[in-house]
Amino acid sequence: MYMNNHWSEYWQQGHTTSFGEALSGNYEGVLKSIWQPTFAGLQDGFMAVDIGTGNGSLPLLIREALIGANIKGEVVGVDLAEVKLTDKAQAQQSDIVIKLLSNEASESLPFASATVDLYTSQFGFEYSNINLSLKEASRVLKDNGHFCLVFHHSNSMIINRNRKILRLIELPQADELVTCLSEIAVAMGKVTSPDDIARIKQDPNCEKIRAEINRLIKYLVLFDEKAAQDCQLMMFVAQFFKDGLFWPIEKKQQFIEFIKLQMDTLKLRLTELLNASFDELKLAGFIGEFTQNLLSLNELKVLKNEQNEVLGWYLSAQKNIL
Numbered sequence: 516m517y518m519n520n521h522w523s524e525y526w527q528q529g530h531t532t533s534f535g536e537a538l539s540g541n542y543e544g545v546l547k548s549i550w551q552p553t554f555a556g557l558q559d560g561f562m563a564v565d566i567g568t569g570n571g572s573l574p575l576l577i578r579e580a581l582i583g584a585n586i587k588g589e590v591v592g593v594d595l596a597e598v599k600l601t602d603k604a605q606a607q608q609s610d611i612v613i614k615l616l617s618n619e620a621s622e623s624l625p626f627a628s629a630t631v632d633l634y635t636s637q638f639g640f641e642y643s644n645i646n647l648s649l650k651e652a653s654r655v656l657k658d659n660g661h662f663c664l665v666f667h668h669s670n671s672m673i674i675n676r677n678r679k680i681l682r683l684i685e686l687p688q689a690d691e692l693v694t695c696l697s698e699i700a701v702a703m704g705k706v707t708s709p710d711d712i713a714r715i716k717q718d719p720n721c722e723k724i725r726a727e728i729n730r731l732i733k734y735l736v737l738f739d740e741k742a743a744q745d746c747q748l749m750m751f752v753a754q755f756f757k758d759g760l761f762w763p764i765e766k767k768q769q770f771i772e773f774i775k776l777q778m779d780t781l782k783l784r785l786t787e788l789l790n791a792s793f794d795e796l797k798l799a800g801f802i803g804e805f806t807q808n809l810l811s812l813n814e815l816k817v818l819k820n821e822q823n824e825v826l827g828w829y830l831s832a833q834k835n836i837l
């Protein structure tokens with residue numbers, strides 16, 4: 516349930532991909548080009564389904580890939596969270612109809628059996644119960660229908676970076692830092708004028724907590740500077756002392772509660788992400804389920820970017836004709 520909420524909040528901010536500000540438009544590079552041959556193979560009147568679609572990044576790439584192809588078709592994006600196309604995407608005229616369905620799970624899809632030509636997912640499928648979703652994919656696919664996934668690799672740059680952030684925010688020192696903010700808010704008392712600042716500087720208790728805050732910041736930055744920046748904790752602490760210094764105590768405490776919530780949500784999100792990723796062993800187990808689900812593997816590869824860094828796995832399979 517948590518998961519549903521945090522993704523809904525994320526998609527309501529209007530992002531197109533799950534890479535947030537780092538990728539303001541839609542996917543580029545390998546994560547776009549890998550799909551082009553699959554999309555180019557779609558026939559007139561096709562029905563495609565995209566799982567864990569978010570705000571429809573892949574459906575929009577399908578539409579873009581088929582501009583000028585003179586074929587009609589439908590792409591239904593499915594997500595457990597509350598999702599929607601941006602107004603701009605909604606307004607585009609196209610022969611490719613895109614529908615996004617919120618609050619729908621890949622384990623139980625709202626489609627009749629043998630109705631889908633192409634089943635896709637980019638960084639979505641792996642968050643679900645993969646065995647149930649695989650069975651369901653096989654049910655909705657037509658004979659010869661395609662099953663194509665891009666999914667998280669446990670050793671990708673994305674996962675490695677996020678693993679480091681999680682390691683940092685799970686340190687007791689990260690919690691202690693937030694506790695110290697709360698203590699200093701009380702110890703400082705009302706702060707309204709430069710005289711108060713002078714008073715605080717003379718106060719041994721305030722100085723003691725301030726020294727502890729500095730020690731904790733130093734510890735965290737030395738532990739992993741990049742992760743310390745990426746998790747935003749340092750930015751929140753700076754904001755507390757800069758914008759927040761003259762706030763009433765209640766407002767300071769509210770801000771500290773906000774920081775705690777942000778850190779807890781981040782922990783949850785990153786734990787889900789790491790659990791969703793596939794190493795070779797998990798992948799072997801997954802592919803081992805294909806035969807009984809009437810799927811044949813066509814292609815499996817590690818996707819890398821221009822700098823040769825791992826981005827994820829790519830897998831393509833096809834439903835067997837009985």
Ligand SMILES: C[S@@+](CC[C@H](N)C(=O)[O-])C[C@H]1O[C@@H](n2cnc3c(N)ncnc32)[C@H](O)[C@@H]1O
Pocket residue numbers: 518519522523531532533534566567568569570572573593594595596619620621622636637638639640642643644
């Ligand atoms: C990382 S986002 C990927 C979104 C999009 N495909 C992209 O590449 O930007 C993962 C999405 O999977 C969705 N999701 C997680 N479990 C799901 C399930 N069982 N069924 C459908 N969607 C699910 C989440 O709500 C979230 O929106």
